[in-house]
Amino acid sequence: MGLESYxxxxxxxxxxxxxGILTRRNAIGVxxxxxxxxxxxxxxxxxxxxxxxxxxxxxxxxxxxxLTVAEVVVGLALVILLxxxxxxxxxxxxxxxxx
Amino acid sequence: xxxxxxALLSLFVPLGVAALIGLVVPLRRTGRPAxxxxxxxxxxxxxxxxxxxxxxxxxxxPGVHATVGWLTAGTATAVGVHLDGTSAWMLLVVTLVATCxxxxxxxxxxxxxxxxxxxYFTYQSLFLFAMNTLVLAPNLLQAFLGWELVGLVSYLLIGxxxxxxxxxxxxxxxxxxxxxxxxxxLIGLVTLxxxxxxxxxxxxxxxxxxxxxxxxxxxxxxxxxxxxxxxLPDAMExxxxxxxxxxxxxxxxxxxxxxxxxxPLFEQAALTRELMAYIGAFTALFAACVAVVQSxxxxxxxxxxxxxxxxxxxALGAGDTFAGYFHLSTHAFFKALLFLGAGSLIHAVHSxxxxxxxxxxxxxxxxxxxxxxxxxxxxxxPPLAGFFSKDLILEAMHHHxxxxxxxxxxxxxxxxxxxMTRTVMLALFGAPSxxxxxxxxxxxxxxxxxxxxxLLAVGAGFLGGPIAGLTGHDYAFHFTPVGGAGTAIGLxxxxxxxxxxxxxxxxxxxxxxxxxxxxFIRLGLTDRLATVxxxxxxxxxxxxAWIDRYVIDGLMNWSGxxxxxxxxxxxxxxxxxxxxxxxxxxxxxxxxxxxxxLR
Numbered sequence: 001m002g003l004e005s006y007x008x009x010x011x012x013x014x015x016x017x018x019x020g021i022l023t024r025r026n027a028i029g030v031x032x033x034x035x036x037x038x039x040x041x042x043x044x045x046x047x048x049x050x051x052x053x054x055x056x057x058x059x060x061x062x063x064x065x066x067l068t069v070a071e072v073v074v075g076l077a078l079v080i081l082l083x084x085x086x087x088x089x090x091x092x093x094x095x096x097x098x099x
Numbered sequence: 100x101x102x103x104x105x106a107l108l109s110l111f112v113p114l115g116v117a118a119l120i121g122l123v124v125p126l127r128r129t130g131r132p133a134x135x136x137x138x139x140x141x142x143x144x145x146x147x148x149x150x151x152x153x154x155x156x157x158x159x160x161p162g163v164h165a166t167v168g169w170l171t172a173g174t175a176t177a178v179g180v181h182l183d184g185t186s187a188w189m190l191l192v193v194t195l196v197a198t199c200x201x202x203x204x205x206x207x208x209x210x211x212x213x214x215x216x217x218x219y220f221t222y223q224s225l226f227l228f229a230m231n232t233l234v235l236a237p238n239l240l241q242a243f244l245g246w247e248l249v250g251l252v253s254y255l256l257i258g259x260x261x262x263x264x265x266x267x268x269x270x271x272x273x274x275x276x277x278x279x280x281x282x283x284x285l286i287g288l289v290t291l292x293x294x295x296x297x298x299x300x301x302x303x304x305x306x307x308x309x310x311x312x313x314x315x316x317x318x319x320x321x322x323x324x325x326x327x328x329x330x331l332p333d334a335m336e337x338x339x340x341x342x343x344x345x346x347x348x349x350x351x352x353x354x355x356x357x358x359x360x361x362x363p364l365f366e367q368a369a370l371t372r373e374l375m376a377y378i379g380a381f382t383a384l385f386a387a388c389v390a391v392v393q394s395x396x397x398x399x400x401x402x403x404x405x406x407x408x409x410x411x412x413x414a415l416g417a418g419d420t421f422a423g424y425f426h427l428s429t430h431a432f433f434k435a436l437l438f439l440g441a442g443s444l445i446h447a448v449h450s451x452x453x454x455x456x457x458x459x460x461x462x463x464x465x466x467x468x469x470x471x472x473x474x475x476x477x478x479x480x481p482p483l484a485g486f487f488s489k490d491l492i493l494e495a496m497h498h499h500x501x502x503x504x505x506x507x508x509x510x511x512x513x514x515x516x517x518x519m520t521r522t523v524m525l526a527l528f529g530a531p532s533x534x535x536x537x538x539x540x541x542x543x544x545x546x547x548x549x550x551x552x553x554l555l556a557v558g559a560g561f562l563g564g565p566i567a568g569l570t571g572h573d574y575a576f577h578f579t580p581v582g583g584a585g586t587a588i589g590l591x592x593x594x595x596x597x598x599x600x601x602x603x604x605x606x607x608x609x610x611x612x613x614x615x616x617x618x619f620i621r622l623g624l625t626d627r628l629a630t631v632x633x634x635x636x637x638x639x640x641x642x643x644a645w646i647d648r649y650v651i652d653g654l655m656n657w658s659g660x661x662x663x664x665x666x667x668x669x670x671x672x673x674x675x676x677x678x679x680x681x682x683x684x685x686x687x688x689x690x691x692x693x694x695x696x697l698r
Binding site for chain 2: 094097
């Protein structure tokens with residue numbers, strides 16, 4: 001398989017993630033979709049590193065994974081807070097910022 | 100010290116005094132010390148004015164001009180002093196009368212509470228500064244500043260007894276009438292500036308007629324010419340010394356002085372001058388008629404002032420500047436004397452009404468004598484001051500072929516002598532009223548100014564030659580048929596007055612018959628005129644208020660409303676749903692990406 005396949009897979013994964021973010025009502029579903037976005041980027045990094053020269057991209061993947069862990073922790077904490085306040089985690093009902 | 104230094108001294112010492120006793124509140128509250136400081140300031144001012152004049156006509160003849168630039172950004176104008184014979188002599192007249200009045204006020208306002216006394220003298224010093232600003236003005240702009248300042252002080256002093264509703268009302272009336280007229284000054288100034296790029300007294304411009312007409316409107320307000328004279332009789336609500344200084348001798352003469360100063364401008368406007376001659380003559384006659392039927396001694400003198408100012412304006416209209424200027428100076432002395440003399444009578448009987456006086460001559464021989472001297476000077480009895488200047492005006496009218504105004508002025512001369520004799524007879528002779536029983540002479544502080552002014556009322560007529568020399572005119576007294584007739588008319592007036600109000604009381608019944616006519620003139624004409632003018636002002640005000648409320652405010656409100664609606668629409672974009680925002684971001688990335696590729 002060439003580089004194109006990896007990039008195509010990453011692109012599909014990204015679109016799926018974006019679709020999930022835009023359409024899921026459930027906050028946890030949105031968090032999962034965010035993971036898909038990050039992993040699409042990771043596939044890109046790893047693929048370009050593999051077909052190009054050097055290990056920079058692969059090292060970056062490790063960094064991103066660690067970053068994502070932290071992000072998920074924060075995200076889940078927000079979800080818990082949301083649940084405590086509203087007894088649900090439906091994002092379309094949490095529109096307190098409405099102008 | 101140079102002439103300019105002396106002039107500046109006479110200008111700024113009163114300002115310093117006004118600032119000192121006006122701003123240092125504890126000092127002002129002490130009353131009498133503040134008053135004495137003010138009097139001292141006036142004396143310094145008078146002495147400086149004297150030093151300016153002592154500089155001699157040689158230095159004054161070419162005129163001394165000392166200015167500093169003012170508002171130099173965009174315009175080229177200046178403030179400073181312009182000294183020549185005209186302003187130097189006027190400076191002396193103003194400071195002299197002001198000093199006399201301030202000293203007189205020490206006695207006249209003796210019973211006022213100290214804070215009120217301090218306030219009074221603050222205004223007096225401020226007035227002296229304002230008037231000197233006007234007199235020494237090197238251009239029309241500074242004259243306008245002084246003009247407005249004296250108007251302000253006039254308002255403050257008319258309303259001195261502001262707890263009295265009639266005084267407060269009179270002050271406001273004086274303010275709005277003169278302010279309305281001052282609009283003319285402003286329009287004239289702006290026009291002059293637009294045409295010549297400056298505010299010079301000697302400007303030459305094709306629109307001189309318009310400019311002078313506008314200036315004359317201001318003069319009509321300040322110098323109480325018909326139909327804008329309506330504020331002056333009401334202004335008598337102020338203390339009598341104020342009436343003497345502002346509303347007889349100096350401030351109301353500012354209008355006349357303005358025309359004298361702006362003579363080069365007025366010379367270019369034949370139409371304005373003709374209008375002045377007729378309005379002045381009509382005012383002289385009309386006000387003299389009203390003065391005959393007044394029962395209040397100050398009102399008689401107020402209408403008399405209107406009438407005499409009419410004489411001056413008419414003379415200036417005829418083109419004889421010197422006649423008007425000379426009458427201004429002599430009038431300043433004898434009318435101030437009359438007012439202060441009347442004040443001394445009022446002080447003794449605590450009433451302005453002629454019927455509360457009577458037989459006062461025996462009780463108050465000094466005040467009575469000076470009052471009679473003033474009355475004779477006003478009536479034009481030779482060789483007192485009024486004789487020279489009034490004859491000169493009549494002669495000037497005759498010389499310039501203005502026969503209708505001349506006739507009006509001649510009748511006014513008869514009426515002047517008549518009503519002055521009436522006040523003398525009613526106030527000083529005849530049966531004393533109850534209030535007059537306990538009348539007594541005032542103290543030395545009131546007698547001294549009366550004496551000084553009496554000397555001037557008697558002798559100022561002989562100064563005609565020197566004043567003419569100072570101001571660059573030719574004048575020597577010589578007997579003329581018209582002048583002689585004027586004097587004779589005056590004497591007949593005195594005789595008629597004596598017959599009607601003297602011991603014979605020949606005309607008391609006749610006068611009673613005339614009373615309804617007097618009431619008609621006073622109420623039917625003057626007050627209705629005020630009502631009409633008031634209505635016009637209110638209508639103009641209403642229009643401007645409408646424009647302000649609906650056009651200017653409307654524009655503001657409209658732009659505000661537009662923003663409000665726009666904001667309300669834009670608010671819909673903020674759904675509060677996080678996913679919508681993400682959608683907007685994603686869409687933007689796609690749009691910018693597409694733009695980047697297709698570019």
